[in-house]
Amino acid sequence: MHLHKYEKIWLVFGIASLIVFLSVVGVSAFSHDHTPSGGMDTIDPEKVNETAPFDNPGVSQLDDDTYQVTIVAMAFGYNAPEMKVPAGKEIIFKVTSTDVVHSFTIDNTKVNMMVVPGQITTKSYTFEKPGKYLILCNEYCGTGHHMMSSEIEVY
Amino acid sequence: MIAVKDRKIALANIGVAYAAFLIGTLAGLLQVFIRNDALQLPAWLDYYQILTAHGVLLALIFTTFFIFAFFTTGMSKSIGTFGPKVRLYSWVGFWVTLFGTVMATVMIVSGKASVLYTFYAPLKASGWFYVGLALFIIGTWISSFALIGHYMAWRRKNKGHLSPLFAFMTITTIVMWLIACLGVVATVLFQYIPWAFGWTDTINVELSRSLFWYFGHPLVYFWLLPAYMAWYLIVPKLLGVKVFSDSLARLSFVLFILFSIPVGFHHQLTEPGISNFWKFLQVVLTFMVIVPSLMTAFTMFANFEISGRKKGAVGLFGWFRMLPWKDVRFTSIFIAMAFFIPGGAGGIINASFQLNEVVHNTLWIVGHFHITVGTPVAMTFMGLTFWLIPYLTGRQFTKSMQRLGFVQIITWTIGMLLMSTSQHILGLLGAPRRTAYAGYNNHPSALEWFDGILTSHVTMAVGGSILFLSAMILMYIVIMTMFLSPKAERPEDFVEFPLAESDKEHTPKFLENWAIWVGIAFALIFIAYAIPIGDMIQNAPPGSKGFITW
Amino acid sequence: MSKKYDEHQGVNLKGTLVSVFFVGVIIVVMWVVVYMMYVAR
Numbered sequence: 001m002h003l004h005k006y007e008k009i010w011l012v013f014g015i016a017s018l019i020v021f022l023s024v025v026g027v028s029a030f031s032h033d034h035t036p037s038g039g040m041d042t043i044d045p046e047k048v049n050e051t052a053p054f055d056n057p058g059v060s061q062l063d064d065d066t067y068q069v070t071i072v073a074m075a076f077g078y079n080a081p082e083m084k085v086p087a088g089k090e091i092i093f094k095v096t097s098t099d100v101v102h103s104f105t106i107d108n109t110k111v112n113m114m115v116v117p118g119q120i121t122t123k124s125y126t127f128e129k130p131g132k133y134l135i136l137c138n139e140y141c142g143t144g145h146h147m148m149s150s151e152i153e154v155y
Numbered sequence: 156m157i158a159v160k161d162r163k164i165a166l167a168n169i170g171v172a173y174a175a176f177l178i179g180t181l182a183g184l185l186q187v188f189i190r191n192d193a194l195q196l197p198a199w200l201d202y203y204q205i206l207t208a209h210g211v212l213l214a215l216i217f218t219t220f221f222i223f224a225f226f227t228t229g230m231s232k233s234i235g236t237f238g239p240k241v242r243l244y245s246w247v248g249f250w251v252t253l254f255g256t257v258m259a260t261v262m263i264v265s266g267k268a269s270v271l272y273t274f275y276a277p278l279k280a281s282g283w284f285y286v287g288l289a290l291f292i293i294g295t296w297i298s299s300f301a302l303i304g305h306y307m308a309w310r311r312k313n314k315g316h317l318s319p320l321f322a323f324m325t326i327t328t329i330v331m332w333l334i335a336c337l338g339v340v341a342t343v344l345f346q347y348i349p350w351a352f353g354w355t356d357t358i359n360v361e362l363s364r365s366l367f368w369y370f371g372h373p374l375v376y377f378w379l380l381p382a383y384m385a386w387y388l389i390v391p392k393l394l395g396v397k398v399f400s401d402s403l404a405r406l407s408f409v410l411f412i413l414f415s416i417p418v419g420f421h422h423q424l425t426e427p428g429i430s431n432f433w434k435f436l437q438v439v440l441t442f443m444v445i446v447p448s449l450m451t452a453f454t455m456f457a458n459f460e461i462s463g464r465k466k467g468a469v470g471l472f473g474w475f476r477m478l479p480w481k482d483v484r485f486t487s488i489f490i491a492m493a494f495f496i497p498g499g500a501g502g503i504i505n506a507s508f509q510l511n512e513v514v515h516n517t518l519w520i521v522g523h524f525h526i527t528v529g530t531p532v533a534m535t536f537m538g539l540t541f542w543l544i545p546y547l548t549g550r551q552f553t554k555s556m557q558r559l560g561f562v563q564i565i566t567w568t569i570g571m572l573l574m575s576t577s578q579h580i581l582g583l584l585g586a587p588r589r590t591a592y593a594g595y596n597n598h599p600s601a602l603e604w605f606d607g608i609l610t611s612h613v614t615m616a617v618g619g620s621i622l623f624l625s626a627m628i629l630m631y632i633v634i635m636t637m638f639l640s641p642k643a644e645r646p647e648d649f650v651e652f653p654l655a656e657s658d659k660e661h662t663p664k665f666l667e668n669w670a671i672w673v674g675i676a677f678a679l680i681f682i683a684y685a686i687p688i689g690d691m692i693q694n695a696p697p698g699s700k701g702f703i704t705w
Numbered sequence: 706m707s708k709k710y711d712e713h714q715g716v717n718l719k720g721t722l723v724s725v726f727f728v729g730v731i732i733v734v735m736w737v738v739v740y741m742m743y744v745a746r
Contacts, residue, residue: 001402001663006722007453013729014449018442018503021736025508026435036509038434039427042696075704099702101275101360103425103516107585107600110746112512114426117277117360118696121427134600138516138587140271142278142704143201146590149598452728456721464717471720500732504739513743583742 037093037113037123045117048072048098059085062092069152071095073102073115076144078135083152087127095121100141106152107134114139127154156649161231162547164245166637168224169544171253172217173633179212180626187574187619191612192592202591203269203705210272211263214378214528215291216256221536222381223249223298226325228543229384230302232652233321234309237301241308244301252294259287269705271589273371274347276363279701282351289343292336299329317667320401320657321388327408328380330669331373334676335416338369350701357698361428362691368419369684376415376444378528380408382535385488386455389539391655393485394462394478398657399454405666407447412672414444417683424511433687434508440683441506448499455492483560484653487538490568495531498523501579516589519582522575530571534564537629544633545650550640552650556632563632566625574618581610 003011028034048054053070057080060068067089072079074097085091095104095115102115106125113121127133137148156162182205188194189202196202227245231237237245262268268280274288306326309318317323342363349355387404391397398404420429420437463474479485501523504510514520541560545552582588586604595601605611643649665671 001406002400002661003403004453004457004716004718006718007450007457009722010453010725010729011446011449013726015446017729017733018445021503021507022439022442024740025438025510029431029435029509034509035431036425036434036512037427038425038429038431040430040694041427042694044697045699046697075702099699100278100704101364105516105585105587108746110509110512110743112425112515114423114515116364116426116428117699119361119427134595134598136587136595138589139275140203140589142702143203144704145203146592149595151598449725453721453725456724457716457718460718460720460724461716471723474720496728496731497735500735503732504736507736507740510739510743513739513746583739 033124034110037111037121039120039122041120041122042118043096043120045096045098048096053094054096058082066090066092068092068094071104072098073104073137074098075100075102075142076137076148078104078148078150080150083135083150085127085152085154087130087154090124090126093121093123093125101139102137102141102148103139105136105138107136109133112138130154156546156549157228157231157652158236160242161227161237164237164242164249165224165227165231165543166547167249168220168227169540169547169633170637171256172220172224173630175212175216175220175256176626177630179209179217180623182206182209182212184619184623187616189591191616193616199266201266201269201705203271203589204263204266206589207263207269207271208260211259213533214272214524216260218378218528218532218536219252219291219295221540222328222377223252223295225381225384225536225539225543226302226329228547228652229321229654230305230325232654233319234306237305238308241301241305244297244304248294248296248298248301250294251297252291255287255290255292255294257287258290259284262287266705273367275367276347276350276358276360277699277702278705279351279703282348285343285347285351289340289348292340292343296333296336299333302326302329317659317662317664320398320404320659321384321654323405323667324380324384324387324408326669327412328377328384330673331380331412331415332377334412334673334680335370335373335377338366338419339371342366357700359691359695360699361426362688362695364423364426365419365429365684365688365691368422369416369680370419371422372419373415375524375528376411378532380411382491382532383408383451385535385539386451386492388655388657389653390455390485390488391458391462392653393482394458396458396462396465396655398655399457399461401657401659402662402666403450403454404657405662407450409666409672410447411444412676413679414440414447416676417679418444418506420683420687421506421511424508425515428691429687433683437683438506438508440679442503445499445503452496483557483564484538484541486561487541487564488535490564491531491534491538494526494534494571498526498531502527514582516587517582518578518586518588521588522578522582525571525575525578529575530567534567537564537567540629540633541636542650542653544636545640545643546652548637548640549643549649550636551643551648552636553640556635556640559628559632563625563628566621566628570618570621570623570625572618573614574622577609577611577614577618580607581605584610 135150262284268284418441463477468474
């Protein structure tokens with residue numbers, strides 16, 4: 001198996017680029033906490049409304065700099081009254097579903113979370129700019145999928 | 156020309172492929188018009204039904220039947236006429252696959268399975284939809300084993316020899332397919348079917364998703380590798396050169412067996428139930444599978460340059476003008492390759508761990524697979540169709556067909572450029588995929604997405620309409636070359652199977668030692684999946700009952 | 706397989722080298738653009 005000299009140059013360049021990409025995302029993810037949404041917590045999908053923190057969805061302040069927003073997703077909407085959070089503070093989103101798979105996606109942010117029944121998805125995000133952000137479901141969930149949306153106000 | 160009986164198998168497969176293509180592209184056309192609110196569907200038909208049909212018929216049915224037609228023809232040509240058993244099992248495989256297809260399609264059309272082609276639980280389709288899917292997979296297995304049997308018979312007769320490159324690549328693709336299907340077979344047989352028929356009450360959703368994507372990513376390589384076969388084996392012949400390097404071609408295919416499977420988590424990067432460690436490990440493995448594609452890119456350009464220089468090209472890029480642009484069999488595949496450059500680059504972005512949050516489930520993804528499977532793969536198949544059907548029917552590929560072929564590929568190119576560019580940009584802006592008309596109550600952010608010239612609904616609709624026009628021209632070419640074009644009588648009228656020569660004297664024998672590659676493949680799958688899947692089973696939350704939300 | 710064997714000795718592949726680097730540049734540019742968008746969000 002003989003590689004042409006130029007093919008070697010190309011592969012070295014290509015593989016080096018891939019290593020750089022991986023290092024950039026890896027370092028940013030694991031040392032600066034920029035991992036994608038996820039989490040290993042589970043929940044009984046039929047008892048969501050009786051299980052903390054989803055028995056009391058909405059915004060709660062955890063400490064001076066941290067807020068938690070708990071959301072229950074269902075076909076075709078989100079149960080979380082009065083989503084108002086401050087800019088510049090860490091917001092921890094916790095979402096689960098009572099029925100099928102959904103997403104909890106906030107337009108123009110890094111918040112793009114899959115919501116899987118039986119699992120709790122977590123994502124931490126800090127809004128920089130105040131305003132009203134569109135929330136939508138981007139995982140097909142049925143006839144009303146394209147109607148499934150909401151809004152969060154950042155003040 | 157290959158034996159008549161083998162030709163019949165190939166033609167039957169092509170026939171089904173293009174029947175699916177016809178309905179699938181029609182469903183595509185309807186979608187763009189529903190999305191921009193220009194079309195109201197009758198009450199008995201809804202957007203998601205059409206979307207399911209579009210995905211299943213084009214991505215699954217068209218590709219698979221076409222691939223088996225190509226394999227059947229190429230295997231018969233490169234390692235000899237099928238024996239009676241191989242032929243029998245090829246037919247059994249064909250009918251079982253077709254039966255499964257019809258069953259699943261009937262369920263979709265009758266509105267009992269608007270679950271899209273990913274059929275994520277706990278959306279619960281009719282049990283017969285899943286039975287149809289299972290039969291489809293089992294049918295492809297029967298056809299696959301028929302081809303493997305044919306290959307093994309050749310190996311027994313030619314001990315100590317490497318098989319012809321076409322046969323080697325066919326078997327590589329099939330081996331990958333068989334290993335990949337284990338995931339979808341496991342979830343459909345042991346999770347979906349018992350649950351859909353009510354024998355079990357609930358389903359482990361996260362497990363079903365992971366088993367699906369264990370299958371889902373190599374599935375895209377099952378589409379891509381036959382296209383790569385055309386790039387490695389057909390294109391050099393059209394250029395008048397030999398295969399650039401037999402050993403590198405085999406090596407790149409072997410790497411696809413190893414690295415196309417243990418990577419499914421990169422479709423699940425933003426979901427719970429899989430820890431970051433395992434997600435990132437599979438991201439790294441995903442990046443490994445880019446390497447054989449980098450090798451392929453080099454080989455393709457080298458073929459072009461060697462061919463051009465043989466014809467007397469000078470300078471750095473003189474060879475480019477010397478390419479056989481007037482040959483629609485070549486130009487189609489060249490455009491297919493060109494589309495794969497941004498297509499592949501987009502794929503690297505999708506798999507880049509947290510970057511996935513920018514694009515996941517947005518229209519970017521839709522744009523992405525239209526410039527991977529929808530053009531590089533599909534247009535390669537079109538380029539093959541131009542000679543494969545007349546080769547099999549013994550008809551001519553007339554001058555007017557050749558001209559029409561050009562119109563077809565150029566319209567496809569324009570339509571796809573408009574539609575996919577618009578989808579990529581819309582996706583980056585945040586517009587979601589898989590939605591019917593989406594205005595979100597005229598939310599300002601949603602209105603903004605569609606404000607640009609390139610991102611307007613009009614651009615997408617124009618693109619979609621041009622694509623449909625192109626698809627209909629192709630259907631005309633298919634029907635003509637299948638049934639109506641004049642029969643070839645003079646030797647020069649016969650269409651050839653353009654298969655390039657490949658020097659394998661210097662190819663190391665271990666490249667065809669399947670035990671090594673299958674062994675490593677399973678080891679990698681075990682490393683990437685054993686612990687996270689075990690965890691999903693052991694620490695499973697109470698399961699989900701089914702929902703019919705459409 | 707002899708180590709000295711080179712099936713493409715003497716073939717001029719300069720155009721190929723430049724072409725693949727063109728592909729490489731597309732890959733890097735697209736990736737960097739989306740990375741910047743990620744960081745900006």
